[in-house]
Amino acid sequence: MSHPLPILLSPASKDYLWGGTRLNDDFAKHIASDVVAETWECSTHPDGVSIAASGEWTGTPLTEILRAHQEYLGKHGNGGTDLPVLVKLIDARRDLSVQVHPSDEFAREHEAGQNGKTEMWYVMDAEPDSRIAYGLHHTVSRDAFLKGIEDGTVEKYLQMMPVRKNDLFFIPPGTVHAIGAGCLIAEIQQSSNLTYRLYDYNRTDRNGNRRLLHLEKGLAVANLEAMPEPRQPMRLLRYSGGTASELLCRCRYFRVERVLVNTEQRRDMASFQVSASSFEIFLFLNGCGTLFCRDSMQQFFKGDCVFIPAGTAEIRLHARTEFLRITC
Numbered sequence: 001m002s003h004p005l006p007i008l009l010s011p012a013s014k015d016y017l018w019g020g021t022r023l024n025d026d027f028a029k030h031i032a033s034d035v036v037a038e039t040w041e042c043s044t045h046p047d048g049v050s051i052a053a054s055g056e057w058t059g060t061p062l063t064e065i066l067r068a069h070q071e072y073l074g075k076h077g078n079g080g081t082d083l084p085v086l087v088k089l090i091d092a093r094r095d096l097s098v099q100v101h102p103s104d105e106f107a108r109e110h111e112a113g114q115n116g117k118t119e120m121w122y123v124m125d126a127e128p129d130s131r132i133a134y135g136l137h138h139t140v141s142r143d144a145f146l147k148g149i150e151d152g153t154v155e156k157y158l159q160m161m162p163v164r165k166n167d168l169f170f171i172p173p174g175t176v177h178a179i180g181a182g183c184l185i186a187e188i189q190q191s192s193n194l195t196y197r198l199y200d201y202n203r204t205d206r207n208g209n210r211r212l213l214h215l216e217k218g219l220a221v222a223n224l225e226a227m228p229e230p231r232q233p234m235r236l237l238r239y240s241g242g243t244a245s246e247l248l249c250r251c252r253y254f255r256v257e258r259v260l261v262n263t264e265q266r267r268d269m270a271s272f273q274v275s276a277s278s279f280e281i282f283l284f285l286n287g288c289g290t291l292f293c294r295d296s297m298q299q300f301f302k303g304d305c306v307f308i309p310a311g312t313a314e315i316r317l318h319a320r321t322e323f324l325r326i327t328c
Contacts, residue, residue: 012048020093027303074310127182135227289319
C-alpha cells in the first residue's frame with residue numbers, strides 16, 4: 001500500500017459578534033464576511049467541517065476523506081471517522097463571553113453522549129492591555145456568583161491575567177474563563193462545541209437580542225473554588241540542524257509542540273517522521289516555505305493548516321517558519 005500524502009485544508013468560519021478582521025487581513029483567509037471570529041482549521045465536527053484544498057482530494061470535506069480512509073487516523077480510528085481534536089484560530093476584537101466547558105462525564109450524561117471540552121490556548125499576538133479571565137481569585141458560593149451574573153457585577157470574582165505574545169494557557173473542564181479583546185489565539189481542543197455561557201455583558205446580537213445563557217448547566221459544572229494564578233511554565237527550546245522545538249502541552253487528549261524552522265540558507269531540509277499510530281496536524285503561525293513528501297511538494301504560508309495522515313512518509317520542509325505540531 002502506498003503512503004498517503006499531506007492534505008492542505010480550507011477552514012470553516014464563524015462570524016460571532018466579538019470577532020474582528022485579522023484572520024482575513026493577516027492570514028489571507030479570503031472569507032466572505034466583514035467579521036471573522038474563528039476559523040476551524042482542522043475539524044470534522046458537524047458544526048464546521050474543514051475542506052481539502054490540495055491534491056486529489058481538493059474540495060472534499062475532511063469527514064469524507066476519513067470515511068474512505070479510516071487508516072489515516074491510525075489508532076484513533078476505532079471504527080469511527082471523527083478526529084478527536086479540533087484546531088482553531090481566534091481573533092477577539094471584543095471580549096468573549098464568560099463561559100465554562102463540561103467534562104466528558106457530564107457531557108455524555110447530559111448532552112446525548114457528546115465529548116466534553118479540554119482546550120489549550122497559544123497566544124499568537126496580543127495588544128498591550130489584553131487580558132484573559134482564568135478561574136476565580138477567591139472561592140464564591142453558587143448563590144453569590146449567580147447574583148453577580150444577574151446584577152452585572154460577576155466580573156469582580158474573575159481572576160484577570162495580562163496576556164503577552166507566546167503565552168500559553170491550559171483550560172481544563174470546569175474552569176470559568178474568557179478571552180479578552182485584543183487577543184489572537186491558536187486553540188487546540190477536544191472535538192466538541194459545548195460551551196455554557198455564564199455572562200455576556202448584556203450585549204445584543206445584530207437583531208437586538210441578548211445571547212442565550214446556560215446558567216443551570218454552566219453552574220453545575222463551574223469550579224467556583226479559588227484557583228491558583230496560572231504561571232507560564234519553564235520552556236526549553238531544543239535545537240537540531242536548522243530546527244528548534246519546545247513542548248507546549250501534553251494531556252490525555254493532545255500533544256502540542258512549537259517548532260521553528262530556518263533552512264533558507266541551507267541546502268538540506270528539516271525532516272519530520274510521522275508515526276503510523278497517529279495523524280498529525282501542522283498549523284503554520286508565521287513565515288512560508290515548501291513541504292515535501294515523496295515526489296510531491298506543497299507551498300504553504302502563515303495561517304495554513306495541513307492534515308498529515310498516519311503512516312505518511314517522511315515530511316521535509318524547506319522554509320523559514322514557525323508552526324504548531326499537534327498529535328494525539
